[in-house]
Amino acid sequence: MVQIDFEQDIEKRKKYRSAFNRVSNIIGGIKLCLSLIIFATVYTVWVNHFPAGGVLLIAAEAVVFVIACIYHDYYIEKVHHEEGLIAIHQNNIMRKNGKWQEFSDIGEEYIDENHDYAMDLDIVGARSLFQFLNSTYTYYGRTAFSKDLLHARYSKKEIEDRQKAVAELGSMYEFASELEYRFSKIELDREFPELVTELKRTEKFLKHSWMKVLLCASQILTMASILWGIFTTGENKWAAVGIMLSVQIILCILGAGKIKSYIHILYRSSCKIDAYNPVLEWICGQEFKSDKMKGIKEQVQYSRTAVKKLSLIYEHVSQCHNGIMKMILDAFFLWSYKNALDLEIWKQKYGASIEGCFLLLGELESLLSFANLPRVCEGVSLPEYREEDNVVRAEGLGHPLIGNEKRVCNDMTLCREIFIISGSNMSGKTTFMRTVGINLVLAYAGSFVCAGRMSCSGMRIVTSMRIVDDLKGGTSTFYAELKKIKRIIDLAGRDKHTLFLIDEIFRGTNSVDRMKGAEGVLKELWRYGAAGMITTHDLEICRLAEEEEDVKQGDLSQKDTKPSREKKYQNIVNYSFCETYQGDEIQFDYRLRKGRSTTTNGEYLLKQIGIL
Numbered sequence: 001m002v003q004i005d006f007e008q009d010i011e012k013r014k015k016y017r018s019a020f021n022r023v024s025n026i027i028g029g030i031k032l033c034l035s036l037i038i039f040a041t042v043y044t045v046w047v048n049h050f051p052a053g054g055v056l057l058i059a060a061e062a063v064v065f066v067i068a069c070i071y072h073d074y075y076i077e078k079v080h081h082e083e084g085l086i087a088i089h090q091n092n093i094m095r096k097n098g099k100w101q102e103f104s105d106i107g108e109e110y111i112d113e114n115h116d117y118a119m120d121l122d123i124v125g126a127r128s129l130f131q132f133l134n135s136t137y138t139y140y141g142r143t144a145f146s147k148d149l150l151h152a153r154y155s156k157k158e159i160e161d162r163q164k165a166v167a168e169l170g171s172m173y174e175f176a177s178e179l180e181y182r183f184s185k186i187e188l189d190r191e192f193p194e195l196v197t198e199l200k201r202t203e204k205f206l207k208h209s210w211m212k213v214l215l216c217a218s219q220i221l222t223m224a225s226i227l228w229g230i231f232t233t234g235e236n237k238w239a240a241v242g243i244m245l246s247v248q249i250i251l252c253i254l255g256a257g258k259i260k261s262y263i264h265i266l267y268r269s270s271c272k273i274d275a276y277n278p279v280l281e282w283i284c285g286q287e288f289k290s291d292k293m294k295g296i297k298e299q300v301q302y303s304r305t306a307v308k309k310l311s312l313i314y315e316h317v318s319q320c321h322n323g324i325m326k327m328i329l330d331a332f333f334l335w336s337y338k339n340a341l342d343l344e345i346w347k348q349k350y351g352a353s354i355e356g357c358f359l360l361l362g363e364l365e366s367l368l369s370f371a372n373l374p375r376v377c378e379g380v381s382l383p384e385y386r387e388e389d390n391v392v393r394a395e396g397l398g399h400p401l402i403g404n405e406k407r408v409c410n411d412m413t414l415c416r417e418i419f420i421i422s423g424s425n426m427s428g429k430t431t432f433m434r435t436v437g438i439n440l441v442l443a444y445a446g447s448f449v450c451a452g453r454m455s456c457s458g459m460r461i462v463t464s465m466r467i468v469d470d471l472k473g474g475t476s477t478f479y480a481e482l483k484k485i486k487r488i489i490d491l492a493g494r495d496k497h498t499l500f501l502i503d504e505i506f507r508g509t510n511s512v513d514r515m516k517g518a519e520g521v522l523k524e525l526w527r528y529g530a531a532g533m534i535t536t537h538d539l540e541i542c543r544l545a546e547e548e549e550d551v552k553q554g555d556l557s558q559k560d561t562k563p564s565r566e567k568k569y570q571n572i573v574n575y576s577f578c579e580t581y582q583g584d585e586i587q588f589d590y591r592l593r594k595g596r597s598t599t600t601n602g603e604y605l606l607k608q609i610g611i612l
Helices: 006-047 052-097 129-133 139-150 156-171 173-184 192-200 209-231 237-254 256-268 273-284 291-321 323-333 335-370 429-444 477-494 511-528 541-545 602-608
Strands: 384-386 391-397 410-415 418-423 453-457 460-464 498-502 531-536 548-551 564-567 572-577 579-582 585-588
Touching (some): 129 139, 129 429, 156 335, 173 273, 209 237, 237 256, 237 335, 256 335, 273 291, 291 335, 323 335, 410 429, 410 531, 418 541, 429 531, 477 498, 511 541
Parallel strands (some): 384 453, 418 531, 418 572, 460 498, 498 531
Antiparallel strands (some): 548 564
C-alpha cells in the first residue's frame, strides 16, 4: 500500500484554508462597504424624491451586493471544506499514533453482551475495532459497518470482490477522504429508515380521477382570470382573480389533512436529502478498476436522478414552512397539492428502488472504514479464503489495535486442531487468542488483516473470555462460564465449522473440578471436529495433549512383539508463552512456542508487591 504523509497533506490544506479565509474576509469587507453605500444611496434617492437614475443605481448596487454574497458563501464553504479534510487527516494520524481511543463514537448501540464474540474480541464498545476504524456518518453506513463486524456472512466470491474494492479505496486516499468529507455533511438521522419505508409505499395521493380534474380546472381558471385581468379593461376584472385565488386557498385548507398525512415524513425528517447529491456526483465522476466499485458506480448513476428529484420535492415542501409564503403559493399554484402529486409520481417511478440506493451508499461507507486499516497499520495484507475445514495459517500475525511500535507478531498454523496454550501471568496468551479472533473478523468482512500473509476457511467464531457474574440473577462467575461453554459445545455439535476461543477455562472452581471439566470439554469439542484454542495456568490440563495409547502394528503373534504407542488425541496440541529474568526484572517476548509452558511467575509477582 502507498504510505500517506498525513502531516504534509494537513500543511497543504492549512495553506488553502488560509488563502480562502483571506479572500472570504476581503469579500466580507466589501459586503459591509456595499451595505453602507446602498444605505447612503437609498437615503439620497429618498431625499431627492426617487429620480430614475437613483433607482437604477440602487438596483445596480443591489445586484453587486447579491453577487458578493454568493461569492462570500462560496469561499466560506471552501474554508469549511479544507477544515473537514484536515479533521479527516488528523483522525488518521490519531489512529496511527494510538490516540484513536479518544474518538467519541464507540458504537454503543451495537453492544450486546450475548453476542458470540463481540465483547470478548473488542469489536464494539470502548477501545474497540469499531472505534478504531469507523469513519461512517449516515444511518445506513453505521448499520452496514456494524453488520460487517458482527454478522458477516459472505461467500468466497463476495469476500474477494470486497477485498479488491477495499484495496482500491485504500490506494485512492484523495478520492476516499473527499468522499468521507461529503458523507460527513449528511446528518445522522435515525428517522431515515422510516422515510425510506414511506417512500416505498406506492399508494396514490388522489384515488379518484375527478379530484385531479377539479384541481386542473381550478388552475386553468385561475391563470385565465389573471390573464383576463391583465389584458382587459373593466371595473370588476380583478374580482374573478380574487374569487379564484380564494377558491384555491379553500381547496388547500380542505385538503390540508390529507396532504400533511401523505408528505408528513418529509416535514419530520431532519436529514437534508439534497446533501446526498454531492456524494453521488463525486462517485459518478471517478473511474474504478474493481468489479464491486464499478457496480456501485453503475447503480449510483441510476439512482442519482431519483435522489435529485426527491431533493427538489423536499426543497419545494420546505418552502411551505413559512405561513405567508405557503398561502401565496397555494393561492396561485395549489402548491401543497402540487408537492403531494409530485411525490406520488416520484414514488410510482422510483419508490421500489430507493432503499437499494441508500443501502448501497451504506455499504460503500463501510468499505471506506475498512480501507483505513492499511493506511494506519503496518504489516497488513489481504487474506486468502480457502475451501477447507477449520484452517487458519498466518505469518507475522499481530493485533491491529496494538500500536505499530509495540505490536509483536507471531506465525501460526491451526489445521483442524485444538491448541492448549499455557503460560504465566501477562505472557500474552489472551492477547494472542484475541489477535486470531479479531483478524478473522476482519477477514470475513473482506478487509485487510494485520498479518504479512494469512489464509483461512470459513468458521463461526464463538468465545468465552470475559466472564461476568449476575448478582441480580443469582449467577456466579463459574456458572456464567458454564453456560457460555455449554453454548460453544452446542454450536460445535450443530456445525463442525466452529472456531472456539476459551480463556482460562473454569478459572472459577478448584483445580480438581477444573481438570475434570476441561478434559470433558476438550474431548467433546474434539469429538465434534471443532477447532480452537484454550488458555490455562493449570499445567495438568496440558497432559491431555500428551496422552498416548497402544496402536497395533504388523504381526503381533510373536510373544516379544509389542504394540507401538501414539498420541491419543492427534489434533490436540500444546503451545505456550514464557518469560525470562534479568536480575530482578521480568521480561516477556510474547512469542508463541510449541509445547507446554516451563516457567511460572506467580511467586515473583507476589514478592514484587510485598506479599511474600
